[in-house]
Amino acid sequence: MTTSARGARTPAVLVLEDGRTFRGRAYGAVGETFGEAVFSTGMTGYQETLTDPSYHRQVVVMTAPHVGNTGVNDEDGESRRIWVSGYVVRDPARIPSNWRSRRSLDEELAAQGVVGISGIDTRALTRHLRERGAMRVGIFSGEGVADEASLVERVRQAPQMTGADLSEEVSVTEAYTVPAQGAKRFTVAAVDLGIKSMTPQRLAERGAEVHVLPATTTLEEIYALSPDGVFFSNGPGDPATADHPVELMRGVLERSTPLFGICFGNQILGRALGFGTYKLKYGHRGINQPVQDRTTGKVEVTAHNHGFAVDAPLDEVSQTPYGRVRVSHVCLNDDVVEGLELLDRPAFSVQYHPEAAAGPHDAAYLFDRFVSLMEGQRA
Template identity: 45%
Template sequence: MRTNPTPALLVLEDGSVWRGKGFGATATRIGEVVFCTAMTGYEEALTDPSYQGQILVLTATQIGNTGITTEDGESAHPQVAGFVIRESTPVVSNCRAQAELPSWLNAAGVPAIEGLDTRALVRRLRDAGAMRGAISNDPGETPESLLAAARGAPDMSGANLADSAGPEDPHQPSEGLNGWWDGARDMPMGRPPHAGRPFRVVALDCGAKRTIFKHLVDRGCEVHALPPNSTPEAIRALQPEGLFISNGPGDPAAVDQAILTLKEVAGEVPTFGICLGHQLLSLALGAETTKMKFGHRGANQPVHASGRGRIEITSQNHGFCVEAASLEAAGCVITHRHVNDGTVAGFRHESLPISAVQYHPEASPGPHDSAYLFDDFVSQMAEARS
């Protein structure tokens, strides 16, 4: 439990100064300031590689109640540049917890701030759009120095963060869901894992969440994860039965090598993309992407699945989207749309076995409405095998 918190500052590039109490690491960090409306799953959010280079604001009023449990993380350590909340609880009530939030952030070098009006902050970001900012627990920093740092921070547009968020070397994830998902298999969209010979799936790992690979492994896939800058030859050498493109941070249009690779190999075998993978596949097919005003980040985002005739509640984390007209001109059918603003949330190619969604069917955190998409991917591979 922390004592005697120091004053802390968050300064946005528009000049607004937000004062609070510091916890976590004593440090100064810059990044794009974004907000997430999920009410649960702060550990999963903090460890999601898609948040690399960003200062994350949570709208939930109290954070830290369940501590930190390493097996729940989506990567090995926090990925955010900084963390902003209304209140950090001094009490951890979770028998599985292995650490408290403040000490965990401190060990990872992540500064955090609490005690400010996060709802007012989110309204500013909603109205003006995501902004660059600087966060600091360092008593030597001033609002003026942090404003200069914020305005000097690199813009997210044009930033290739996927190459650094992804692995340097190939790896083979082998952990499944370990039984916790069994109850969900009773839901209408669930099916038992494939029981035959494993499907060999090559994944372009642009900063994948662990739970995505767990879902693939749980469904009978042998996953070979490659760095995002891998060549077509590296993918074909593994003789995949399926190709998966993961989530990740940054501007999709800046991930040049992945786009070039996908132009060659996408659709040679059943191909499925999630989040950044959705954007990279779209770009490889000739569509265009654009930066959103403040993005979609939360665990209760409604999506209309036109092919299934229903609304799905989804988990989302993205600041870029695909232009609908350019996607249709590239020979794709829009299968999912975001209910709130009509942006593209999923597509399939008219003639190639390529499909993708802009959101996270694995959730973590969030609802399981879209878990069937992993089953659909496995079914496509089974059909191709037969």
């Protein structure tokens, strides 16, 4: 019996911490899992989503109704494994169809032990999360699933995302190097807080030799590379717990080395500058989020995956220990801070994913902006 056939017959139930439940069928591995329920609005790019380390300890609800149509290939993964704690879809593809497909999404989830559920009303679930906010959830599948009341209590005992320090859990333990494509122009030290593989590739395309370093790396180890620039990646967890990356970034700012941060790296920069961070009600996740670049006035469609944000004043220049800083990008849906730019030092960050894996290429210029900072520092 195939995994898909087994899942089509195996009952499953999704239980939220507020008691709301949804019954469906097993998808992927059969068993149980816990995490934070979040929704992603991307219609494509599910393989990149699943392998994004920023989704560690989260159960992802796909708002697109049909998922798995193109199967799974061996090229599009953004890290060494699937990181989501669970996966929720409405109508899984029965037969994947793509010339690069090697296996079905159902088979891949099962092979990696990812418990999912299908056949539920994901629109109703998404509306519930949008109104009530992201919350803890459990997925339980198999015969003889316990009564819902006892399952709710088990979900409520699961750890919350607030206060979670997760970047070291997803980071590499040993440094590795991504060579520059063509002539080497720069050396970049990239602090891996949950980096996606396409990010160093985007830098390598611009002539950077990228040294990807563990989250536990020290300032001395960074500067032993004589970097032209330092990059802080995306990653999971609560930025309020990330004290080591914050101190590391302050050391880079003190040396005025060109600095670029994305997603979690944006929150780390916010903290390094003295701003607070806070948890969004349901976050931004997907590949269709509108953001305005306040420098150019251009509106970009961007890829997001974050549940926390920086608490910085939108319409004034702030004074920090490292000089003046302004909010450079803002989300047009809800005015969330989407970027920071220092005016007296070569450093900036954005809250979204400019590597476009998956997603639009509107924000690719940010890598060029980082290159310009490194060129300017040399000059």
